[in-house]
Amino acid sequence: MAEKTTQYYVPESSPWPLLSSVGLFLIAIGGGNFIQQSTGVGGNEGSMGGIVLTIGVLWIIACLFGWWRDTIKESIGGLHSDQLDRSYRQGMLWFIFSEVMFFGAFFGAMFYARWLIVPWLGGEGIGAMTHELLWPDFQAMWPVTTTPDGRTTQAMGAWGLPMINTAILITSSITLSIAHHALLAGDRSKTLIFQGATIILALIFTGVQGYEYVHAYRDLGLTLDAGIYGSLFFLMTGFHGIHVIIGSIFLIVTFFRVVKRHHLDGNNFAWEAAAWYWHFVDVVWLFLFITVYWL
Template identity: 65%
Template sequence: MATEKYYVPEGSPWPVVASVALFITAFGGAHFIQQATAPETFPGAWGKPMFFVGIISLLSIITLWWRDTIKESLGGLHSNQLGISYRQGMLWFIFSEVMFFSAFFGALFYTRWLIVPWLGGAGSNAMTHELLWPNFQAMWPLVKTPDGTTTQAMGAWGLPAINTAILLTSSITLTIAHHALLEGKRARLIAFQAITVALGVFFLCLQVEEYMHAYTHMGLTLHAGIYGSLFFMLTGFHGAHVTIGTIFLLVTLIRVIRGHFDKDNNFAWEAGAWYWHFVDVVWLFLFVVVYWL
């Protein structure tokens, strides 16, 4: 039975330590990319080890942090009021992620529908076109960079379409698992959640294959002008979110196997499901705007 009192956890070092680990990951990752793409500008090779040290530290901290939270939940310390607070917190977190991706989609829309026509001399911008970039052709995607290098645009009806089908299927399997959780059908819950996790891993493997194909056969890299930058920014950050969601579902799957959830006490499971459905919806927008249109 959960306590009727509002449980206030003791002071924890994990938020501060996790912030430090996240800073190390971001700082090392940024320099890792710069060193890989422009070694003459960023000499040395310390970005890569720093990035992986940050990743390992962050995963370790998250593991310990979740361990403490799980102990609190299993110990009956979480009241209904605390459950409401958790749900509000998760909803605000997802809202912040919506704003995160909105900024990136905004950069894409701004570039495609405002900057490209402006540079192309649309309307009253003919003089701007002649002065800034007289050879510029207003078309999207921009596969020709200012230095004259030509790349290829990523089509929609190959691996991206397969990945879309994978994520849509994963939403269906996770919904079936959710109903199984509420109905107390543990075997079905485990089976369909395991399928969802496998589909998430499959999606990530295909995205790696897509990136390798883009780099080796299409000339589509981070150096491929604004189109390449936006493509890898949007798909890369989405892939990072799929990775987080897959880990989230894997952890809750292990907890399901250990009998931690029931129809009345399942917030952690539902939080993972909310996050996964959010990631799926973002991919639908991304597939239409980045790959299809």
């Protein structure tokens, strides 16, 4: 490990931001078409949404690999000064804040639908005429388990798979906190053991959520096109699942950096950033469990 510079390091021009933007564009286009193709909406039955989405995901993974490789080389080369470390920390905090706003919009949409739109369609207040003209058989209740076309679905209960996943994520936060304290104490073996346990729990969470989706589609009739409840359920839990996968990748990368002894000189920002992100993901899940599954 090279000695840390006292100069503020300004990296050279990088192609990764532009290339990553291309990957995100492919994910947005492919994901939108894939959802429409899956639900039969918009007449995109013959579209290549799934292929474009896959290409976009693989593109982003390649960009992350190249971008993180360059940043790791700068770090172990001693180019990251204390000032740059503070800049990284501020940037990560602002990024997490933007993620809070991102999920805040989803929670706002759910509360708006649940407390304003559903009662209105049920005939409360100024919605009486709308109720009589458009949906006279609609009953104002949450979750909405009857779609506009008359199809009946079942809500996902809180005390089965969701409760198991909640316990898994809470445990993962505990194991990661233990790993963090071990890292600060210079105990590399303990750090690897408990960070490895966190990664295993993260992968189990993803597997359980995948099984939950299969159960929702196969047994409950709860799909993406199952009305406002189905749409919000998959939107909120699905985006959280994506964040779990991203956090898992983050933890895996920092795990192997600990294996290579990159974080034993006090330069722990990358590891701590992964831990911040993971704890954020855990907190979001607690809100999801309470508002989407329980209440």
